[in-house]
Amino acid sequence: MNPVYQLLRLVRSPGWSGDVIALLAGALTTLSFTPFDIWPLALVSAALLYQGVRELNGRQALWRGWCWGLGLFLSGISWVYVSIHVHGYAPPALAALLTGGLVAGLALIPATATWIWARWLRPGQHGWLACGGFAALWVAQEFFRSWFLTGFPWLYQGYAHTDTWLVGWAPLGGVWLAGFLSVFSACLLSEGTLWRRRAHGLAAATSLIAIWGGGALLAQVEWTQPIGKPLTVALIQADIEQSRKWDPAHIDYTLATYRDMTYAQQADLVLWPETAVPVLSSNAMPFVQGMAANLAQQGTTLITGIPVDQRDSDGQMRIYNGIMVAGENTSQYLKHKLVPFGEYVPLEDVLRGLIAFFDLPMSNFSRGPAQQAPLEAAGHRLAPLICYETVYPDFAARLAAESELLISISNDSWFGKSIGPLQHLQMARMRAIESGRWMIRGTNNGVTALIDHQGHITARIPQFTQAALHGQVEPREGLTPWLRWGSWPLGALVVMLLLGCVFVRRKH
Known part of the structure; x- marks a missing residue:
């Protein structure tokens, strides 16, 4: 046969x-x-x-x-x-x-x-x-x-x-x-x-x-065309251990690490990853804005991930996973696509307290608005994508259509030394291809990379190392058919x- x-x-x-x-x-x-x-x-x-x-x-x-x-x-x-x-x-x-x-x-x-x-x-x-x-x-x-x-x-x-x-x-x-x-x-x-x-x-x-x-x-x-001059960028990969990230005794070390690594850079934009500042914004602003003011003197804009605490119209305190352009013209974006159990707990009243996994630090984030304006930095509009949001094609396309650069911050420490971070990087590359825009991708311990408008990685640094990535990105305008329809x-x-x-x- x-x-x-x-x-x-x-x-x-x-x-x-x-x-x-x-x-x-x-x-x-x-x-x-x-x-x-x-x-x-x-x-x-x-x-x-x-x-x-x-x-x-x-x-x-x-x-x-x-x-x-x-x-x-x-x-x-x-x-x-x-x-x-x-x-x-x-x-x-x-x-x-x-x-x-x-x-x-x-x-x-x-x-x-x-x-x-x-x-x-x-x-x-x-x-x-x-x-x-x-x-x-x-x-x-x-x-x-x-x-x-x-x-x-x-x-x-x-x-x-x-x-x-x-x-x-x-x-x-x-x-x-x-x-x-x-x-x-x-x-x-x-x-x-x-x-x-x-x-x-x-x-x-x-x-x-x-x-x-x-x-x-x-x-x-x-499908898209360059607009303005290329920007120089520095992405800080501090490689903070996930087990110590939210430890109050370790916060001073974390902030000092970002401070010292940042002051050694010369770039138009400096990017810190998701929740790089492990302190609520109401308490962290003196540090963040102080850093931003010092960097502004050399023509550098600081962008960082930070938990944002705000009171809603009813006076209730809510905490959001945010990304912020610090400085005189502060702008921020609040994460909309949250990770179940990592950032919020479904059936919270039932599951909280059963096991430690349902009580992870910062697992009570609120969902940001579905419609938010792009970030404004260095004279350009940036489409902000926080971690998990990078993997949603339609969602990312809507943000990209209003922007000239994609910026993604993540904390892939949750994946350990598995294939997860590399899969995540591949999906980020596809978002750049779909939109015809460069992506600045900053992470805590990898994969930190710069991706051009055709999905090619132009620069990256090894995982699980404390390092800064330097390079240039090219703001682009115009809509691909995917962004248009x-x-x-x-x-x-x-x-x-x-x-x-x-x-x-x-x-x-």
Whole structure:
């Protein structure tokens, strides 16, 4: 028997062999992302899932999709264990249980998608529509994952193509369009019913050439233009241990470290990372503004992460995770996309006090307004993204459209020495590509980097070192199609393809 045919039988089998292949296929997607960057594995993974649910009923496809999702999230976000055990002080068994629960829960999202595919959408032998419809459903579940329960927009298919020709499509439709074309390509390559007929095979080959070759051509387009002179920047990576960050006995050391490292710099902008100042703004302003005044004498503007305490209209005190341009013309941004359990605790009245993980320092931040103005510094508008906010494509696009530079501050100490910080860096690169803007990315212990408008890293410093990164960034103006129209065009295409699948399924 033909080995390819044997493999297809195993992949399509409703038994345990097909489920194990799906589990392994999910893990292949993680290997397509940074730091591994074996991008063809993303195509293999998608093709295996597409073929794996080709002949299954709804219940079988639900289980198959869950196995695939389990492989993806178990391999891709296992660094959550570090946050829970090392920094959340949960015992190993409990940390493993909580991590497993998160992974198993997230796997339900692709499982639901494959169930819907098998139950209502799969259009039989219509190969072209099946490929397009499956890719559309893939993007739909990624859309869903970006907002459900505040969202977990991690491990999107399109990130595997940050350095491939498909990235040329990102300024048109964001990471989601790159992901759609990736999955469509994978399905098309695996769709034997098309390749067995000469005319359809020729059309499929032409489509693949157009998709990948078109991406290569689009990558050469300059969607935005420089404005003004380049700015010199200095990013301070102080490498403060997470376990000592909020320790009152360690605060003087932290502030002194930032002070001494900063006064040694000469730049237009100096950037400190997320919550670099571990003191509420009402108490820290004399220190921050004093630093800013001294730096202003040499033409330098200080930007820092800082917890901001304010009273609302009812007189209630609220604390926000903020970023501030210090000095005479102070401006600030309050983080809107908060990390569950790290910055706020869902079901707080029930969970507080149960274990130390639910009582982490500064886990009671309030959510900043959805609509906020860009930061103003050195005569330019900066789109502020605090840590987790960098991974939301639509959210970042709205801020970028009003700005000339992207600025991201983060504290990736929560990830430890895992692959998490490197995945986070790759997503930051995609935000720069989508918007056609440079990104200044400052972190506590890495990865601190400067990223140009095409997603290339122009400068970086090693993780887990105390150092300052020097370089230049180029403010840019103009809107990419993604900034102008957002996800609406791709969303319309997704809906049309899914409706087409429903129509054909009912007809036949």
